[in-house]
Amino acid sequence: MRVDVRALGACNRLAERGAGQAAGALTDLTGTDLSVEVTGASVASGEDLAEAFAGRESIGVSVGLRGGLEGEAVLAFDADNVDALLSLLPGGSSMGRSAVTEVGNIALGGFLDGWANYLGKAIDMTPPRYFEADGAAVLPDGALAGDGVFLFESRLDATTTDLDFSIYMLPDSGQFRDLVVGKTAPAAAPGADGEAGNDGADSTAVPYESLSTFASLAKRGSANAADNIAMMTGLDTSVDVSRLRFVPLADVPAEVGVEPHAGTVFELQGEPSGYLAILFEEESAAKIAASMLPSEPDEPLGGMAENALCELGNVMTSGFIDGWANVLGTSITHSPPEFVHDIGSATISPLVAKLSRRQDYGFVIDAAIQTEGIQTRCDVYALPDERELARALERLSEP
Amino acid sequence: MSHPPSSRERTHSPAPDAGRIKVGVSDLSVATGGETLTTSGLGSCVAVALVDRSAGVRGLLHAMLPNGTGSDTGIERPGKYVDTGIETLIAELEDAGASAGRLEARVAGGAEMLDLTDAVGPRNVARAEQCLDAAGIPVVERAVGDGVGRTVRFRADGRLVVRAADGFERTL
Known part of the structure; x- marks a missing residue:
């Protein structure tokens, strides 16, 4: 199966609107202003999705679909966040079940x-069916077999209180799959045409299997980067999350957030070219830098820490893209590190701007790596050029 | 419950409530009441704040790139570019009752964040100044350039509060 990138972009936009409606419904119900920060589509096999949901409890609703789209759609909240959400409701947690059902239905x-x-x-x-599910049981029945489903995830953020959470939509139907693979020509809906913004002459259909391979490659890259942190610092590390998602590029800065971050950015050269950013929240950056220095630096994020973070970034990036060249059959190198220390979203927006000259949506690999002992966490964002990635994935599928 | 197709296309815009309207990257918004328009994480991106004080109408743009004209990706998000963004913002302000002749501008952002990305920040600022000049809109204040990220709040009184990454705040 081949995923049509332009169709996937339009689908994502629809998911974003759905999430907007969910945010509006929650705002009305709770009296707390909520907005949609980012909506992305995970491109993964059913097995990957099952792994991603392992150990998570979800609460939500599912509906059966008939007509233009047949199958099942699910809207799920992480159980951890449901309590915080329900505490905002006038009726408190007793309202839970009916409120979740109502919100799910509206969304x-x-x-x-x-x-x-x-x-x-x-x-x-x-009519919506309320459920509480452990792990992958949240996924529609068809999701774990065969080609899996596309998972649309939207992060909602309360503007006045400290609450943010994700909602998930999992349309599971043959027609939906036909749509994302570009088999179905959509009706001439105003605004739907060209929403993915890939009007170039290059092919924008990518083999689904190659995407899945690339997602595994990204996961291995995250593990390599984590291993390299362990090697440099002597601390135990683990990869918390590693995902390959398809997102509107303009949403990426919001995902990084407005907290101050420090880290390094790199330009990737080869096919695919692109950018890679390794960002730590300030406190984590200072701690990890200190762990690499022989003595406590005068300034937590001064010149010595900057050098340490650059060196760390260098080996992490090498580890991250190690294997890409072999698997994709291309040569990929990276620039020297450039140190950044600023508002998180401001550090990544120039990279997004540069890529946005040619694309509105993109495949983004993001990974969270944690260290034990000193409790630090960093986020790695890889932003490959979409057309070049599509070409590389095309070659990957050739026998 | 049935969801019939309709030709009506909804546009997605942030809900104006609790007195705050968030403007995302590549986005623009207009306020006609007491709401504060906010946008965060301006690095190389530029924010253009326009106000017609006598009409009580304000608008904020958060643009990423200088030129939409001749771009590869089409103009389905006019707020992505400085030129198409300013043009669309002026049109939306006029729809909301503003007069282009009474508008004044405040510009923030356009930092040189990275060596890797060939000075997109200063080019965004230059393009904003050029487009505003062509539209006959005076730029009354600016907090642009340098290598620092910024977050802005456009208040109901028409003043723009610019907060830098180090916490330093200026009211333009």
């Missing part, structure tokens, strides 16, 4: 409304 309704417009066909949904 999925908004989501499917957009789909109906896009497809030019009505979609009927059955």
Whole structure:
């Protein structure tokens, strides 16, 4: 199966609107202003999704779909966040079940409304079914078999209180898959055309299997980067999350957030070219730098720490892209590190701007790496050029 | 429950409530009441704040790149570019009751964050000045350039509060 990148972009936009409706419904219910920070599509096999949900408890609703789209759609909240969310409701946690059902129903309704417009066909949904599920049981029945599903994840952020959480939508149907693989030509819905913004002559269809291989490659890269931190610092490390997602590039800075960050950025050269950023929150950056220095530096993030973080970034990046060249059959190198220390989103926005000249959406690999003992965490963001990645993935699928 | 197709296309915009409207990257928004327009994490991106004080109408743009004209990706998000963003913002302000002749501008951002990305920040600022000049809109204040990220709040009184990464705050 081949994923049409442009169609996937349009699908993501619809998911974003659905999430916007969910945010609006939650704002009305809780009286707390919520907005959608980022919406992305995870591109992974059912097995990857099952792994991603392992150990997580979800609460949500599912609906059956008939008509233009058949199958099942699920909207799920992480159980950890549901309590915080429910505490905002006037009726408290007793409102939980009905509130979750109501919000889920509104959000999925908004989501499917957009789909109906896009497809030019009505979609009927059955009444919502409330569920509480462990791990991958949240996924629709068809998700774990065969090609898996696309998981749309939106992060919602309360603007006035310290609450942010994700909602997930999992449309599971043959028609949906046909749409993302570009088999179905969408109805001429206004605004739907060209939403993915990839009007170039280059092919934008990528083999699904190659994407899956690339996601595994990214995961190995994250593990290599973590191993290299362990080697440099002598601290135990682990990869907390490693994902390959398809997101609107303009949303990436918001995902990094407004907290001050320090770290390094690199330009990747070869095919695919692109950028890689390794960002620590300030406190983590200072701690990890100190762990590499023979004595406590005068300034937590002064020149000595900067050198240490650059050196660390260098070996992490080498580890991260190690293996890409072999698997993709290309040569990929990286620039020397450039130290950054600023508002997180401001450090990454120039990279996003540079890539955005040619694309509005992109595949983004993000990984969170933690160290034991001194409790630090860093986020790695790899932003490959979409057309070059598509070409590399195309070659990967050739026998 | 049925979701029939309709030709009506909803546009996604931040909900104006609790007195605050968040403007994302490549986005623009207009306020006609007491709301504060905010945008965060301006690195090389530029924020253009326009106000018509007598009409009580304000607008904020957070643009990423200087020129939309002739770009590869089309103009489905006019706020992505400084030129198309300013043009669209002026049009939306006029729709909301502002007069282009009474608008004044404040510009923030456009930092040179990285050597890797060939001075996109200063080019964003230069393009903003050029487009505003062409539209006959005076730039009354600016906090631009340097290598520092910024977050801005555009208050109901038409003043722009610019907070730098080090916490230093200026009101323009």
